[in-house]
Amino acid sequence: MEIRDNLEKVRATLPAGVTLVAVSKTHPVEALKEAYDAGQRIFGENKVQEMTLKSRELPDDIEWHFIGHVQRNKIHLMAPYVSVIQGVGSFEVLAEIDRQAARFGRCITCYLQLHIAQEDTKFGFTPDQCRTMLEEGRWRGLGNIRIGGVMGMATNTDDSAQVMREFQYLKQCFDEYRERFFSGSEDFRTVSAGMSGDYGLAIRAGSTMVRIGSSIFGARDYSNQH
16 A cells, blocks of 8 residues: 555646656566556656566556666567657667667657766766757658657756756757757657656756656665566
């Protein structure tokens, strides 16, 4: 019941129009089943093999979001079932997702990951690199992907003003790209930002999707990693 209660508490803090991704990485299938039984249908994982094993054990109406660093040689493993790949940081990755989605007759939604943090450990396009990739326009020829928005992670710091600035910058980039490259698109509509510790700030900055793990499932259980 604890997961159900936690989910209800988190949902109560989310405004209308903000989508919740339950970040279930490292947690056992039983924990995901509890969340599923409480009505959660969108789950986020950061290891392809772990997500693939869980997808086989859980109901087919789950929307799986891959939120980890995307390795091109692992895309084929998730292409048959993944709904959204959130961490796309290069055109090459986008093209490989398109290629693998085509093999399975699918269309996979991708979010462009922007490096907004003051940390080298975070992945993603710089906003300038992303702008250049969009200007080049090769992505328009990819028929088996949809670019659904942007994703970003703020610096891991207690300085909430800095975190807020980074989230606001992500939203600014989203607005600019939407106006310049996606003005006619219904697909490009998501700003995925905010985790358990900072999602309130992210929502205030304009996030429309939050990725929350520990506030729902408790501390990560590394013994369950595959």
